[in-house]
Amino acid sequence: MPTQPQVAEELAFGQWLKRRRQAMDLTQDQLAELVGYASPTLRKIERGERRPSRAMAERLAVALEIASEDRAAFLRLARAANTPAEPARARAAPEPDHAAIALPLLLTRIQPPPLRASLVLRPRLTARLAPGQAGVVTLLVAPAGWGKTTLVRAWLANLDRVGQERVAWLTLDSDDSDPAAVLRYLIAAIQRVEPACGASALALLESQQPALEVVLRLLVNDLATLMRPLTLILDDYHLLRVASTHQVLIVLVEHLPPTVQLIIATREDPPLPLTRLRARRQLAELRAADLRFTHDEATALLNEVMGLTLDQAAITALEQRTEGWATGLLLAALALRERHEPESFVRDFSGSHRLVLDYLAEEVLDRLPAHLLRFLLQTAILERLCGPLCDAVVLGLATNDERPTTNKPDADDLAFVTGRWSFADSYSQRILDELERSQLFLIPLDATRTWYRYHHLFGEVIRARLLGGANVSAIRELHGRAATWYTSQGLWHAALRHALAAQQWELAAGAVEQIGEELMLQQAVGRLRQLIDALPEALRASRPRLLLLQGLCELRSNNFAAAQPLLAQAAAGAAALGDPAMQGEALLHLSDSQRSSGDFAAAHAALQAALQAPLPPRARVNALISRIYEALAVGDWRSSNTLLDQSLDLVLGSDDRRLWLELAINTHSLLLVLPGRTAWAKRLIQATLPWPEPPLSPLRAALLWIDGYTQLLRGALAEAAALLEQSLQISAQLGGSTKLQLDAGLQQAVLTALRGDLSGADRQLAALLALLDQPALAVYAQVWGGLYHYFHGWIRLHQGRLAEAQTLVSGEAGLSPTAWPTTHCARLMLRGLVALDAGDRATAEDLLHAAAAEQVRFADAYMIGDARMPLAYAALGAGRAGDALEYLRAALDDQVARGTPGVLLLTGAPIAVPLLRLAHNHRLHQALAERLLRALGSAPALPAEPPAADPDALTAREREVLHLLARGTSNQAIANTLVISLPTAKTHVARILAKLGVANRTEAIAIARERGLL
DSSP states (O other), X not given: OOOOOOHHHHHHHHHHHHHHHHHTTOOHHHHXXXXXXXXXXXXXXXXXXXXXXXXXXXXXHHHTTOOXXXXXXXXXXXXXXXXXXXXXXXXXXXXXXXXXXXXXXOGXXXXXXXXXXXXXXXXXXXXXXXXXXXXXXXXXXOOTTSOHHHHHHHHHHHHHHTTOOOEEEEEOOTTOOOHHHHHHHHHHHHHTTOTTTTHHHHHHHTSSSOOHHHHHHHHHHHHHTOSSOEEEEEEOGGGOOOHXXXXXXXXXXXXXXXXXXXXXXXXXXXXXXXXXXXHTTOEEEEEHHHHSOOHHHHHIIIIIISOOOOOHHHHHHHHHHHTTOHHHHHHHHHHHTTOSOHHHHHHHOOOOHHHHHHHHHHHHHHTSOHHHHHHHXXXXXXXXXXXXXXXXXXXXXXXXXXXXXXXXXXTTTOOOOSSSOOGGGOHHHHHHHHHHHTTOSEEXXXXXXXXXXXXXXXXXXXHHHHHHHSOHHHHHHHHHHHHHHHHHTTOHHHHHHHHHHHTOHHHHHHHHHHHHHHHHHTTXXXXXXXXXXXXXXXXHHHOHHHHHHHHHHHHHTTOHHHHHHHHHHHHHHHHHHTOHHHHHHHHHHHHHHHHHTTOHHHHHHHHHHHTXXXXXXXXXXXXXXXXXXXXXXXXXXXXXXXXXXXXXHHHHTOOOHHHHHHHHHTOOHHHHTSTTHHHHHHHXXXXXXXXXXXXXXXXXXXXXHHHHHHHHHHTOHHHHHHHHHHHHHHHHHTTOOHHHHHHHHHHHHHHHHHTTOHHHHHHHHHHHHHHHTSGGGHHHHHHHHHHHHHHHHHHHHHTTOHHHHHHHHHTOOOOOTXXXXXXXXXXXXXXXXXXXXXXXXXHHHHHHHHHXXXXXXOGGGGGGOOTHHHHXXXXXXXXXXXHHHHHHHHHHHHHHHHTOGGGGGTTOHHHHHHHHHHHHHTTSSHHHHHHHHHHTTOOSXXXXXXXXXXXXXXXXXXXXXXXXXXXXOOHHHHHHHHTOOHHHHHHHHHHHHHHHTOSSHHHHHHHHHHTTOO
16 A cells, blocks of 8 residues: 655645635635535645545646646646555546536536647638627527537637637536526636626525526626626537526526627527517627638648648539538548549539438448447447546446456557556557547547547437447447446446436436435426436335435425325335434435424424434434424423524534525524524524625525514614515515515514504515415415414504404414414414403403413414513503503513513504503613613603693594594595595694604504503
């Protein structure tokens, strides 16, 4: 075994790496993402605590743009070259495929392809691509082989020579079925030029179920602010076949800012608004007729690039018969290189493009040496090629890299190395080098000539030849070898493609299990379901991990009935395999599904079983959240508090933001109103302050809501209103979170009412109730709907609409068996408030005492207010001042101790204002009472006897107006009801406020109730 390098050597490389990264203006997280490794791994390398693997060093070389001539030195430094050499063996080249889990994005797709040294210059065409001459969109449309990509790449090379290259390149792919994945690539391509551009859009894409039009709108806004023009190139656009992806790109085209030039290369007209762009003169087009090789260009290609010596007549004949088709000319040149009589070949050469391709393919393929033809046919199944992969397919190498003992090439073709072998002496690498030198349609995908692909047309020809000449079992064998190699390298997406083609179901199932979590995190539920469905049913039923993934697909689709048997089978299968972690994960999701269906007993049993398993961190956060709500549901709020502390400690100890988001989005008003939770929320929020969180992100929206609600609980109404508004605005820009809309929207309606805008609060709550009526929220409404109906009646009472509030109470149906316990307290409280407003003081006090008892047991029920406040108000109205003070003192002491004094305001200003004045006058938490009164917009302190205590100070007409004010009637409605003019109505209102010594309607109603005027 090789010895480890000295710490000083590793530290030296780490210091160099850090300086290089900083010089490229990359953070550790950004570089880690580029190379497909975790950030902590990169930090350890920079600190000198570890050295990178060979594969990681190669990825670092690409990401850090190490020049080819410096790469060997870089790799020696990274791998500590003074250590003894490791035994030579085949190594995997860094797979340029975003499908690999370790490498999220295929870098070669966002880099312009390498430019061949042998290139025909075509200035007449490159001039039409120049910025300022092209329109907003430049479209290159032509069949395959017309040189679209080559033309654009040559134009970029010229820009680079004059120092003007600011180009974002994206090569599209036939696997681009997910518009979110296309947007990730698009942003990554742009960020190679403008690293900050698209940060908010990318953050949104990493959230759950993002609205893609919103993501694109954020990206377009960033592009519009660029200080320097940018060219965005979309190559191979014709490979996109999904309507939703086209729709996203239509938005990009229609809203493209003037700072961006868009170039699209495609084989067919894309489904974009081309007619509208032409009408606006925002479209420049180059089509096959434009891309045809001229006589001079054909001469340069045939004689200068391909090394032929054709006369002008022969060149003219080929030019005419190929109609200037670049690939046709190239294929003809390849065939002509082996001809001794080119004149006869040129004379006989004719036919349509398809026939030309068939004819020349026959001419080229049939003249190849046997070993090259065999290699081409056997590797035709591969989308990308490298030496070790091709060795596995062609030679059937075992995964331990041993040389095969049979079917070797002749010794003349390959110098063998005894035993282990290295990448450099790979048989297939030699063949690839030979193919590239022969210009046989092999296209390099990286600067080091490690990965290649066949020209699309040529690949089609050799695949057709393979399918026509080999039996199905032989082709499946080739796919199976490729699947085995990709599996050994951990490149699961590619392994899956070939395993499915080979019908090697066990390999395919293993690959699906490996990529399943990644697809779930990307919200690619449909894609995952499609892959699982492609596997035999018996195999799916025998693999617990597949059952778990299948159950998760149904759970995320809210198909709880289908999810539960799958998750139960997954748990049982995991137990049989002796995999407690998987069993616990399946049981946890089963519990979620059962709880969502209202089966709380079964959910509890499944959760308890899940908690016995060793769960991963994210699942542990979810498990803690489930336990929190379970404890709260039975009145054990103290355990909920303890579990909340544990969940926060778990999240604070992790740098995985997915854990933070899970905790934030699952924090409900019921949790924050528990004793000490405002301080808990402050810890959570402050811990995220150092983060460079984008201004638009789901986590930011959730944290703003938490901050806003805790400000409400502290009694800081203005601050709470501002924070809740920000949260809702961000949520709306991100596409709208229903949960946040319901949570923050309810608190916003309460705040609006407390600040005196009862009509606005009524409208806000009506919108929330309409949202709850949607079928998709039926289960949510059964559990939480009672809280919204409570505040509906609460606002009606504040508006003076007693009859409507009574109708709401009398029309209430029985509680759903799945309803949250707090809804029972809310029902008691609303009935008590209605009875109190109706003058039935005895009934009111009975109901309010029952509500207060519920709040002792269910501490989360304080989210609707403290029942002791209306009890104190009732006692005060009955002349029992001593009782009123006792209730008031208890409520004040308790809510101050809990850190939630704002709860005292939640029964409304008509009750809170007179009681807070009473507290102030009796020196009960006097400073707090003064602050809360100011928050409600009321005078902080008044004499014990109000200045307008005499009821006779109000005229009969003013009393009529006062009663209308108590019902929330507007000035115009008062004028209409009393048949008086609007100015007269306003005068009456002004006199009432003056006589009662108050500043607004809310205070007037409160004082009037306190003095028995209402």
